Amino acid sequence: MVVNGALDIRVPSDVQQIESIVAQVVRRCREHRFDGRQLALNVPVALTEALSNAILRGNGDAAGKSVRVRAEVTDAWLVLEVEDEGAGFDLAACTEDPTTPENLGREDGRGLFLMHALMDRVERFRGDGNVVRLTLHRR
Amino acid sequence: MSLQVSKHGDVVVIEVDGQLIVGNRQELKQRVLDEAEAGARKVLVDFANAGYIDSSGLGVLVSLAKRMRELGGDLRLANLNDDLQTLFELTKLDSLFQIADTRERALESF
Numbered sequence: 001m002v003v004n005g006a007l008d009i010r011v012p013s014d015v016q017q018i019e020s021i022v023a024q025v026v027r028r029c030r031e032h033r034f035d036g037r038q039l040a041l042n043v044p045v046a047l048t049e050a051l052s053n054a055i056l057r058g059n060g061d062a063a064g065k066s067v068r069v070r071a072e073v074t075d076a077w078l079v080l081e082v083e084d085e086g087a088g089f090d091l092a093a094c095t096e097d098p099t100t101p102e103n104l105g106r107e108d109g110r111g112l113f114l115m116h117a118l119m120d121r122v123e124r125f126r127g128d129g130n131v132v133r134l135t136l137h138r139r
Numbered sequence: 140m141s142l143q144v145s146k147h148g149d150v151v152v153i154e155v156d157g158q159l160i161v162g163n164r165q166e167l168k169q170r171v172l173d174e175a176e177a178g179a180r181k182v183l184v185d186f187a188n189a190g191y192i193d194s195s196g197l198g199v200l201v202s203l204a205k206r207m208r209e210l211g212g213d214l215r216l217a218n219l220n221d222d223l224q225t226l227f228e229l230t231k232l233d234s235l236f237q238i239a240d241t242r243e244r245a246l247e248s249f
Contacts, residue, residue, distance in 0.1 A: 015161045015162040016162050018160065018161065018162055019158060019160070019162065037221075037222060037225075040190075040191060040220075040222045041191060041222040041223075041225060041226060044158075044190075044191045045191050045192070045193055045226065048160055048161065048191070048193040049193060049194060052160075052161045052193065052194075052195065056161070098230055098231075099230060099231040104231060104232070104234070104235060105201060105205065105235065106198075106201070107198035107199070107201050107202045108194070108198055109194075110194035110197055110198065110230055111193075111194040111195075113194075113230070114193075114194055114226075114229070114230070117229050118229075
Protein backbone atom coordinates (compact mmCIF):
# COMPACT_ATOMS: atom_id res chain seq x y z
CA MET A 1 0.00 0.00 0.00
CA VAL A 2 1.24 3.50 -0.79
CA VAL A 3 -0.09 6.39 1.32
CA ASN A 4 0.95 9.99 0.72
CA GLY A 5 4.00 8.87 -1.23
CA ALA A 6 5.14 6.46 1.48
CA LEU A 7 5.28 2.70 1.11
CA ASP A 8 3.55 0.89 3.98
CA ILE A 9 3.24 -2.87 3.72
CA ARG A 10 2.85 -5.81 6.08
CA VAL A 11 4.30 -9.09 4.86
CA PRO A 12 4.55 -12.64 6.24
CA SER A 13 7.62 -13.17 8.40
CA ASP A 14 9.58 -15.14 5.79
CA VAL A 15 13.08 -14.46 4.49
CA GLN A 16 11.86 -15.29 0.98
CA GLN A 17 9.93 -11.99 1.08
CA ILE A 18 13.08 -9.91 1.45
CA GLU A 19 14.19 -9.55 -2.18
CA SER A 20 10.86 -8.27 -3.42
CA ILE A 21 10.58 -5.72 -0.60
CA VAL A 22 14.11 -4.52 -1.26
CA ALA A 23 13.35 -4.22 -4.97
CA GLN A 24 10.31 -2.05 -4.26
CA VAL A 25 12.27 0.31 -2.03
CA VAL A 26 15.25 0.53 -4.40
CA ARG A 27 12.89 1.32 -7.26
CA ARG A 28 11.43 4.23 -5.32
CA CYS A 29 14.90 5.49 -4.43
CA ARG A 30 15.87 5.28 -8.11
CA GLU A 31 12.84 7.41 -8.99
CA HIS A 32 14.21 10.02 -6.58
CA ARG A 33 17.66 9.83 -8.23
CA PHE A 34 19.65 8.33 -5.39
CA ASP A 35 23.17 7.59 -6.62
CA GLY A 36 24.34 4.25 -7.94
CA ARG A 37 26.28 3.20 -4.86
CA GLN A 38 23.30 3.89 -2.62
CA LEU A 39 21.01 1.92 -4.96
CA ALA A 40 23.37 -1.05 -5.32
CA LEU A 41 24.88 -1.24 -1.84
CA ASN A 42 23.64 1.02 0.96
CA VAL A 43 19.90 0.60 0.59
CA PRO A 44 19.63 -3.10 -0.37
CA VAL A 45 22.16 -4.39 2.12
CA ALA A 46 21.01 -2.30 5.10
CA LEU A 47 17.33 -3.06 4.43
CA THR A 48 18.08 -6.76 3.98
CA GLU A 49 19.85 -6.76 7.35
CA ALA A 50 16.93 -5.02 9.07
CA LEU A 51 14.41 -7.42 7.55
CA SER A 52 16.54 -10.45 8.31
CA ASN A 53 16.90 -9.37 11.95
CA ALA A 54 13.18 -8.73 12.24
CA ILE A 55 12.20 -12.09 10.75
CA LEU A 56 14.82 -14.36 12.29
CA ARG A 57 15.46 -12.68 15.64
CA GLY A 58 12.55 -10.36 16.39
CA ASN A 59 9.92 -12.83 15.22
CA GLY A 60 12.03 -15.89 15.97
CA ASP A 61 11.50 -17.24 12.43
CA ALA A 62 7.97 -18.13 13.50
CA ALA A 63 5.39 -18.82 10.82
CA GLY A 64 2.22 -16.80 11.31
CA LYS A 65 4.00 -13.64 12.40
CA SER A 66 4.45 -10.62 10.18
CA VAL A 67 6.76 -7.70 9.53
CA ARG A 68 5.66 -4.17 8.70
CA VAL A 69 7.83 -2.10 6.40
CA ARG A 70 7.42 1.61 5.89
CA ALA A 71 9.54 3.59 3.46
CA GLU A 72 9.33 7.32 2.91
CA VAL A 73 11.49 8.52 0.04
CA THR A 74 12.04 12.11 -1.04
CA ASP A 75 14.62 13.87 -3.17
CA ALA A 76 16.53 14.51 0.06
CA TRP A 77 16.33 11.32 2.09
CA LEU A 78 15.06 7.82 2.68
CA VAL A 79 13.52 6.80 6.00
CA LEU A 80 12.84 3.10 6.48
CA GLU A 81 11.04 1.51 9.38
CA VAL A 82 11.00 -2.25 9.90
CA GLU A 83 8.68 -3.44 12.67
CA ASP A 84 8.54 -6.95 14.10
CA GLU A 85 6.58 -8.59 16.91
CA GLY A 86 9.55 -9.15 19.19
CA ALA A 87 10.47 -7.62 22.53
CA GLY A 88 13.23 -5.47 21.05
CA PHE A 89 16.92 -5.30 21.78
CA ASP A 90 19.63 -2.91 22.93
CA LEU A 91 21.01 -1.58 19.66
CA ALA A 92 24.29 -0.34 21.10
CA ALA A 93 24.95 -3.44 23.19
CA CYS A 94 24.17 -5.81 20.31
CA THR A 95 26.31 -4.01 17.71
CA GLU A 96 29.70 -5.72 17.51
CA ASP A 97 32.81 -4.82 15.57
CA PRO A 98 33.34 -7.71 13.14
CA THR A 99 36.64 -6.27 11.93
CA THR A 100 38.66 -7.07 15.07
CA PRO A 101 41.10 -9.97 14.73
CA GLU A 102 39.06 -12.13 17.12
CA ASN A 103 35.80 -11.50 15.23
CA LEU A 104 37.03 -11.46 11.63
CA GLY A 105 36.65 -15.21 11.14
CA ARG A 106 33.16 -15.42 12.63
CA GLU A 107 30.28 -16.42 10.39
CA ASP A 108 27.79 -14.08 12.11
CA GLY A 109 27.81 -10.69 13.79
CA ARG A 110 28.02 -8.34 10.80
CA GLY A 111 24.37 -7.33 10.36
CA LEU A 112 24.02 -4.41 12.76
CA PHE A 113 27.54 -3.26 11.92
CA LEU A 114 26.60 -3.04 8.23
CA MET A 115 23.40 -1.13 9.00
CA HIS A 116 25.45 1.48 10.87
CA ALA A 117 28.14 1.56 8.19
CA LEU A 118 25.73 1.95 5.28
CA MET A 119 23.09 4.28 6.76
CA ASP A 120 23.42 7.80 8.15
CA ARG A 121 21.33 6.96 11.18
CA VAL A 122 20.08 3.76 12.85
CA GLU A 123 17.50 3.88 15.66
CA ARG A 124 15.46 1.32 17.57
CA PHE A 125 12.33 2.07 19.52
CA ARG A 126 8.92 0.68 20.55
CA GLY A 127 6.02 1.44 18.23
CA ASP A 128 3.14 -1.00 18.02
CA GLY A 129 5.99 -3.52 17.95
CA ASN A 130 9.77 -3.38 17.88
CA VAL A 131 10.88 -0.84 15.26
CA VAL A 132 14.25 -0.30 13.60
CA ARG A 133 14.44 2.99 11.72
CA LEU A 134 17.11 3.61 9.09
CA THR A 135 17.79 7.03 7.61
CA LEU A 136 19.90 7.76 4.53
CA HIS A 137 20.44 11.15 2.92
CA ARG A 138 20.50 11.17 -0.86
CA ARG A 139 23.86 11.81 -2.47
CA MET B 140 20.05 -16.41 -7.29
CA SER B 141 21.35 -19.13 -9.53
CA LEU B 142 24.69 -20.89 -9.58
CA GLN B 143 26.66 -21.91 -12.67
CA VAL B 144 29.30 -24.53 -11.94
CA SER B 145 32.18 -25.39 -14.23
CA LYS B 146 35.58 -27.02 -13.92
CA HIS B 147 38.84 -25.52 -15.11
CA GLY B 148 41.54 -28.11 -14.52
CA ASP B 149 41.35 -28.91 -10.83
CA VAL B 150 39.56 -25.69 -9.97
CA VAL B 151 35.78 -25.69 -9.49
CA VAL B 152 34.35 -22.33 -10.54
CA ILE B 153 30.99 -21.33 -9.11
CA GLU B 154 29.44 -18.28 -10.70
CA VAL B 155 26.85 -16.47 -8.58
CA ASP B 156 24.05 -14.85 -10.56
CA GLY B 157 21.92 -12.48 -8.47
CA GLN B 158 21.88 -11.66 -4.78
CA LEU B 159 23.65 -13.79 -2.19
CA ILE B 160 21.53 -13.22 0.90
CA VAL B 161 19.88 -14.86 3.86
CA GLY B 162 17.15 -16.52 1.80
CA ASN B 163 19.46 -18.41 -0.53
CA ARG B 164 22.89 -18.62 1.08
CA GLN B 165 22.40 -22.31 1.91
CA GLU B 166 22.29 -23.14 -1.82
CA LEU B 167 25.84 -21.87 -2.27
CA LYS B 168 26.99 -23.52 0.94
CA GLN B 169 25.57 -26.90 -0.01
CA ARG B 170 26.95 -26.70 -3.56
CA VAL B 171 30.48 -26.00 -2.36
CA LEU B 172 30.27 -28.69 0.32
CA ASP B 173 29.01 -31.17 -2.30
CA GLU B 174 31.97 -30.32 -4.54
CA ALA B 175 34.35 -30.71 -1.59
CA GLU B 176 32.76 -34.05 -0.73
CA ALA B 177 33.38 -35.11 -4.32
CA GLY B 178 37.05 -34.24 -3.93
CA ALA B 179 37.37 -30.61 -4.98
CA ARG B 180 40.00 -28.69 -3.04
CA LYS B 181 40.27 -25.53 -5.13
CA VAL B 182 37.09 -23.48 -5.38
CA LEU B 183 36.67 -20.11 -7.07
CA VAL B 184 33.51 -18.10 -6.51
CA ASP B 185 32.99 -15.69 -9.39
CA PHE B 186 30.82 -12.63 -8.69
CA ALA B 187 30.83 -11.16 -12.23
CA ASN B 188 27.04 -11.42 -12.42
CA ALA B 189 26.24 -11.02 -8.74
CA GLY B 190 24.08 -8.35 -7.16
CA TYR B 191 24.41 -7.44 -3.52
CA ILE B 192 25.59 -9.64 -0.66
CA ASP B 193 24.29 -9.39 2.90
CA SER B 194 25.94 -10.40 6.17
CA SER B 195 24.57 -13.93 5.85
CA GLY B 196 26.14 -14.28 2.42
CA LEU B 197 29.43 -12.96 3.76
CA GLY B 198 29.17 -15.38 6.66
CA VAL B 199 28.70 -18.33 4.35
CA LEU B 200 31.80 -17.36 2.39
CA VAL B 201 33.78 -17.13 5.64
CA SER B 202 32.49 -20.52 6.73
CA LEU B 203 33.25 -22.16 3.39
CA ALA B 204 36.74 -20.70 3.20
CA LYS B 205 37.45 -22.08 6.68
CA ARG B 206 36.12 -25.51 5.68
CA MET B 207 38.17 -25.62 2.48
CA ARG B 208 41.33 -24.72 4.42
CA GLU B 209 40.56 -27.47 6.95
CA LEU B 210 40.45 -29.87 4.00
CA GLY B 211 43.80 -28.61 2.77
CA GLY B 212 42.28 -26.61 -0.04
CA ASP B 213 41.27 -23.00 -0.63
CA LEU B 214 38.31 -20.90 -1.65
CA ARG B 215 39.07 -17.73 -3.55
CA LEU B 216 36.97 -14.93 -5.04
CA ALA B 217 36.94 -13.07 -8.35
CA ASN B 218 35.21 -10.21 -10.13
CA LEU B 219 33.91 -8.15 -7.22
CA ASN B 220 32.43 -4.93 -8.58
CA ASP B 221 33.22 -1.63 -6.85
CA ASP B 222 30.23 -1.91 -4.52
CA LEU B 223 31.08 -5.44 -3.44
CA GLN B 224 34.73 -4.52 -3.06
CA THR B 225 33.63 -1.73 -0.72
CA LEU B 226 31.54 -4.22 1.26
CA PHE B 227 34.56 -6.48 1.70
CA GLU B 228 36.71 -3.51 2.71
CA LEU B 229 34.13 -2.24 5.24
CA THR B 230 34.09 -5.64 6.92
CA LYS B 231 37.83 -6.18 6.39
CA LEU B 232 37.04 -9.47 4.71
CA ASP B 233 39.30 -8.34 1.87
CA SER B 234 42.09 -9.34 4.26
CA LEU B 235 40.66 -12.83 4.78
CA PHE B 236 40.16 -13.78 1.13
CA GLN B 237 42.37 -13.88 -1.91
CA ILE B 238 40.42 -11.75 -4.38
CA ALA B 239 41.29 -11.46 -8.09
CA ASP B 240 40.13 -8.83 -10.57
CA THR B 241 39.34 -11.45 -13.20
CA ARG B 242 38.54 -15.14 -13.39
CA GLU B 243 41.70 -15.74 -15.41
CA ARG B 244 43.93 -14.18 -12.78
CA ALA B 245 42.17 -16.13 -10.07
CA LEU B 246 42.68 -19.40 -11.92
CA GLU B 247 46.36 -18.60 -12.41
CA SER B 248 46.72 -17.87 -8.68
CA PHE B 249 45.86 -21.40 -7.55
